[in-house]
Amino acid sequence: MSFINYASREINCKIVYYGPGLCGKTTNLQFVYQKTAPEAKGKMISLATETERTLFFDFLPLALGEIRGFKTRFHLYTVPGQVFYDASRKLILKGVDGVVFVADSQEERLDANIESMENLKDNLEEQGYQLENLPFVVQYNKRDLPNTTPVEELRDLLNPREVPDFEACATTGQGVFETLKAVAKLILIDLKKGGR
């Protein structure tokens, strides 16, 4: 649910990064944070455990500039990926405007990716959303590792509708901004159509 403020001429939209544990959601946000000009970003908040696993969420506010005199802000959130944090994941999906699914390309994480994708669909439906109607992009992360599943196979399993998808290596930043731009663009096109 985007927030359009005619009084302060601002639009705020919420983007959620979803995916299995250790797939690189937080790393995506950290890269965006590092590479964004100080005036365009707010503080990045990470509610994480002592071992830096996301406990509740990471949060990064970004101000992208103006569209037709309206300041455009995106609030980026990640969910905790570990299976047993499902209750927290549901809460973070509330009011989402666009979703990025970050897949872990390593062969041994294939099942975890599929499980997380099913979990995303279930949790969205519980909030009254359909994934098909939401701005949605997929990122195949960790392409730099040796034991990766071919992209075609990942695409067949995770992206049958062929939404925009990107190969990435979030630690070096490859594909990170491409993914963010794609989902932001889909959200704005959605707003243009006059809401869902």
Add this chain to the structure above:
Amino acid sequence: MLGPQSPFVMYDEEYKRINAAIEKLLRESNSKSIFLVDKNGQLIAGVGETDNLDTTSLASLTAGNIAATGGLAQLIGEKEFSILFHEGEKDNLHISIVAGRVILLVIFDQRSSLGLVRLRVKKGSEELAVIFEDLAKKGEQQAGTGPESPFAEITDDDIDNLFR
């Protein structure tokens, strides 16, 4: 009522009314600052001593706090916990839900008290609830008409320009 998928729209007139209402609450409750946040973590309005605060983070964490507490409430069979209170050494937070849809955050110190804040928040919430009701009605009325939307005419170039 605001549906889960319709954008939340704020207009000048209601924004002024909301600010006036929370300014009044700020004076009457003797508090330091007051914020209104939507349940998704977006800041709607803020008054009082707001300069040294990271208000964006404040809004997001407040909403996270309410969401987590709401989850806890449902687990034990409650609809929600309508008031949260966090006590600090100097400053305290009083968080409550207004009209079931927005979060009212009051920051106060020893110049006020929990009792006074609770009392004033209760009264102020009723006033705010009326304004949000009007806002929801206005949003519904304007939803069908269309020309109000600043996005109806955005072009691909506008969108691309954001990412230069």
